[in-house]
Amino acid sequence: MSDERLDAYYGLPTEVVYCRRCIMSNQKPHSINETTHVAGSKKATMGVGDDGICDACRYSDAKQDSIDWEARERQLLRSLERFRRTDGSYDCIVSGSGGKDSMKIAHMLKYRYGMNPLTVTWAPHMYSDIGWLNMQRWIHEGGFDNLLFSANGKVMRKLTSLAFENLYFPFQPFKFGIKSWAAKMAMKFGIKLVMYGEPYAEYGSTTLEEADSPEVGWEFFVNDAPDVYLSGVHTDTLISDHGLSANDLLPFMPIRSHEVADHDIHVECLGWYMPWDPQESYYYAVENCGFEPETQRSEGTYGKYASIDDKIDGLHYWTHLIKFGIGRTSFDASHEVRNGHVTREEAVALWHKFEQEFPSRFHADCLEYLGVTEERFQQVTDQFRSPHLWRQDPGTGVWRLRHTPDEVAQAPAAERGQSIISSSA
Numbered sequence: 001m002s003d004e005r006l007d008a009y010y011g012l013p014t015e016v017v018y019c020r021r022c023i024m025s026n027q028k029p030h031s032i033n034e035t036t037h038v039a040g041s042k043k044a045t046m047g048v049g050d051d052g053i054c055d056a057c058r059y060s061d062a063k064q065d066s067i068d069w070e071a072r073e074r075q076l077l078r079s080l081e082r083f084r085r086t087d088g089s090y091d092c093i094v095s096g097s098g099g100k101d102s103m104k105i106a107h108m109l110k111y112r113y114g115m116n117p118l119t120v121t122w123a124p125h126m127y128s129d130i131g132w133l134n135m136q137r138w139i140h141e142g143g144f145d146n147l148l149f150s151a152n153g154k155v156m157r158k159l160t161s162l163a164f165e166n167l168y169f170p171f172q173p174f175k176f177g178i179k180s181w182a183a184k185m186a187m188k189f190g191i192k193l194v195m196y197g198e199p200y201a202e203y204g205s206t207t208l209e210e211a212d213s214p215e216v217g218w219e220f221f222v223n224d225a226p227d228v229y230l231s232g233v234h235t236d237t238l239i240s241d242h243g244l245s246a247n248d249l250l251p252f253m254p255i256r257s258h259e260v261a262d263h264d265i266h267v268e269c270l271g272w273y274m275p276w277d278p279q280e281s282y283y284y285a286v287e288n289c290g291f292e293p294e295t296q297r298s299e300g301t302y303g304k305y306a307s308i309d310d311k312i313d314g315l316h317y318w319t320h321l322i323k324f325g326i327g328r329t330s331f332d333a334s335h336e337v338r339n340g341h342v343t344r345e346e347a348v349a350l351w352h353k354f355e356q357e358f359p360s361r362f363h364a365d366c367l368e369y370l371g372v373t374e375e376r377f378q379q380v381t382d383q384f385r386s387p388h389l390w391r392q393d394p395g396t397g398v399w400r401l402r403h404t405p406d407e408v409a410q411a412p413a414a415e416r417g418q419s420i421i422s423s424s425a
């Protein structure tokens, strides 16, 4: 049977096409406002053009070839002047939980550009030791005021468990927070500028048109629909059937557009004004805020310094792999190919080595947090494997991806970056 006849869940393209430059595929879903996300939602996905190049690589080409970064910095200075306050009050908000990017954003705004940032934190599900250490380093070594908000742990767990069962997306309750909490705090404190790091276009998580402006579209954190869904469940049902109250749900609720308009809030990406490279953010955070990487490689990839705050991070990437056939190595290696740190051949080798590795380190913590048994975990996992992406070996019962990033022609030598594998093996 040809793959074209196999069911594709979530509205994914039935034919898997890998970018010939990086190792992302056309199965990469666009980012959405999570308060509209239900089990039957169809995903818009990243484009891979007829030339075999994906939207994220196309954005990367623009970063290298056609964007005038000096003009962009002048634009940044004009924007900051617009929001700057000299009366001692806060003039911008940076959201983060102790990761390298939020460290860099806050530090640059305060110490390079003389802004007065208030940093805000929507607490992870379960802080890892290294995540908590870096959170403290950010505040104490970096030198920032910080507001840490920790949502009611029982409610967070309940929503995480429902998001796992209904959407296979246990990371969703954290997404509610990181997408809207900063803007909510901006409104509360009368601050008009919220600054994030890299634009969504950097990951192919939105259309290329979105990359024309430094502002994050309201659609990512504002929802005016009368029906709001959290963990794939209507809020009325969460109250009537799941024992939650309107007050329990308050921190997770979307912002309404009139609130943003009334407060004249601008949500922007610093990475639109300057070239953004995760590896450079890492070095910057180490030097200026005392950031520490993990002592061991994150499971599912070869890296040690990205998405390490939350014990559920590994599971988050695993669920992405199950649903879309794109895991943690694909994210890390694709970015590094675009930034010239690894070649595509190396990325493919890393993919074979790590992409389908299960995140076992915090698995027991995750099962306990979700309140599910190992058996139930596997049942739910298998329900979310799209048939067009996964094949089960009839003999061993082992699931493997049907497609691999080897399935494209080798990129021309001129497009390959320098090698790191020999030095990191």
Ligand SMILES: [Zn+2]
Pocket: 019, 020, 021, 022, 023, 024, 053, 054, 055, 056, 057, 058
């Ligand atoms: Zn690409």
